[in-house]
Amino acid sequence: MLSGPVHLTLLVGPAVPLPVPRFVLDALTSATVRSTAAPGRQSAFELTFEVEKNSPLPTRFLLVGGSLPPVLRVVVAVTVGGAQDVLIDGVMTATSLVPGADGGPCVFTVRGMDLTALMEKVDGTGLPFPAMPAAARVLTVLAKYAALGVVPVVVPPLVTDVPNPLERIPVQQGTDLAYLRRLANRSGYVFTHIPGPVPGTSFAYWGPHARIGVPQPALNIDSDTATNVESMTFGCDVEAGVQPVVFVQDPATKAIVPVPIPDISPLNPPLGLLRPAPAKIRYIRETAKLGTAEAVLLGMAKAATFADVVTARGSLDVVRYGRVLKPRALVGVRGGGTAFDGLYFVQSVDHRLERGSFTQQFSLVRNGLVSTLPVVPV
Structure with a gap:
C-alpha cells in the first residue's frame, strides 16, 4: 500500500492470520x-477499502468472519527503516458498506478491536480456583488463549494471598476480561494486550503500570532541521491532581486508620520537578477489607493515575521521525520550553x-512541570 521507506503488512484469517492477496492490498485506501x-481501554482498528459493485471482497470478509468459524483475526504491521512493528493484533467486530454513486466505487469498512475482544465474549462465571493466588488465577484464565x-x-503481587480451600474458594464472576481487570485493580495492577513482537504473537500483560525504561527518540519542536513533530500543544490542569487516601485496619x-498515598513509586518515578499540590482528596474505602500491603499497592496505583496533571498532544510524520512512536513507553520532548521539556x-x-x-x-502525560533531567536524551 505504501511505497518508499514504509511498508504495510496486512494479515487476515480465521484464528491464524495469513498475508492477504494482492487485490486486497490494492483495494485498501486507509x-x-x-x-x-x-x-480499562482497548485498542481498535479500522480498514477502509474501495471496491467495485460486484467485488467479492465484502462477501469474503463476511463469510470468513461469520458464524463458522466465529473469529476473523486481523494483524496490521508496518516496516519503517527495515524494522517491523506490529500495530495491532485483533479481531473483526463490525463491517459497513456504502454503495458508490454514479457508477463510482463502493466504500467497504472493516472495524475491530484487539484480542481482548475475545476475552470479553467468554463468560467464566462460576469457575472455581481452589488454593490459587491471584497470579495463578490470571495464568489459568489466559491459558485458553495460547492457541x-x-x-x-504475569508479575506476582508483592503480597501473595493463598486462600485456604477449607475456608473459601475464589470463583470467577463475569467475562474473562472483566475478571482479569478486577484482579488487576485489587492488586494495584493493570491488564493490557501488547501486540508483537512479530505478527501472530502478542503479550497479555498483568502487572504494575510501570513508567520506566529506555526512552524513545526525542520529539523535537521548532528545532530547525531537527524538527520531527508537525504540531504539539501542552496543558497543565492543576485541578486534576487528587490525593488518594486508603483505609487500613489496625490488627491490634x-x-x-486513614493513610495518604504519595503519587510516586519505584515503578512510577517523578517525570517533573514541580508537581502541583493535589486539589482534591479521594477516599478509597474498599481497602479497609484488605491487608495493609494490598491497600497500599492499590492506593499507589490510584495515585499514579490521578497524578497526570501535565499533558501533551500532537502529530508527526513517521518518515520524518524515522521510526514508529509506541505507546506504553517513555519519550523525550525538546523545544517546548523549560516548563514542558523532558520525559x-x-x-x-x-x-x-x-x-x-x-x-x-x-497523547503524552506526566506528573509535573520542568524536566527532571539536565539534558533530554536525543
Whole structure:
C-alpha cells in the first residue's frame, strides 16, 4: 500500500492470520489503528477499502468472519527503516458498506478491536480456583488463549494471598476480561494486550503500570532541521491532581486508620520537578477489607493515575521521525520550553496510514512541570 521507506503488512484469517492477496492490498485506501495504554481501554482498528459493485471482497470478509468459524483475526504491521512493528493484533467486530454513486466505487469498512475482544465474549462465571493466588488465577484464565499466540506476562503481587480451600474458594464472576481487570485493580495492577513482537504473537500483560525504561527518540519542536513533530500543544490542569487516601485496619485495636498515598513509586518515578499540590482528596474505602500491603499497592496505583496533571498532544510524520512512536513507553520532548521539556509517558497513539503517508496522533502525560533531567536524551 505504501511505497518508499514504509511498508504495510496486512494479515487476515480465521484464528491464524495469513498475508492477504494482492487485490486486497490494492483495494485498501486507509488503515487507522488506535493504540492505548490507558487502564480499562482497548485498542481498535479500522480498514477502509474501495471496491467495485460486484467485488467479492465484502462477501469474503463476511463469510470468513461469520458464524463458522466465529473469529476473523486481523494483524496490521508496518516496516519503517527495515524494522517491523506490529500495530495491532485483533479481531473483526463490525463491517459497513456504502454503495458508490454514479457508477463510482463502493466504500467497504472493516472495524475491530484487539484480542481482548475475545476475552470479553467468554463468560467464566462460576469457575472455581481452589488454593490459587491471584497470579495463578490470571495464568489459568489466559491459558485458553495460547492457541492464538498470546503469551502471558504475569508479575506476582508483592503480597501473595493463598486462600485456604477449607475456608473459601475464589470463583470467577463475569467475562474473562472483566475478571482479569478486577484482579488487576485489587492488586494495584493493570491488564493490557501488547501486540508483537512479530505478527501472530502478542503479550497479555498483568502487572504494575510501570513508567520506566529506555526512552524513545526525542520529539523535537521548532528545532530547525531537527524538527520531527508537525504540531504539539501542552496543558497543565492543576485541578486534576487528587490525593488518594486508603483505609487500613489496625490488627491490634481493629481501628480503621486513614493513610495518604504519595503519587510516586519505584515503578512510577517523578517525570517533573514541580508537581502541583493535589486539589482534591479521594477516599478509597474498599481497602479497609484488605491487608495493609494490598491497600497500599492499590492506593499507589490510584495515585499514579490521578497524578497526570501535565499533558501533551500532537502529530508527526513517521518518515520524518524515522521510526514508529509506541505507546506504553517513555519519550523525550525538546523545544517546548523549560516548563514542558523532558520525559513523558506515551498514553496513546493513533496511527493513520494512507497511500504515500503515515502519520501519528499522540497523547503524552506526566506528573509535573520542568524536566527532571539536565539534558533530554536525543
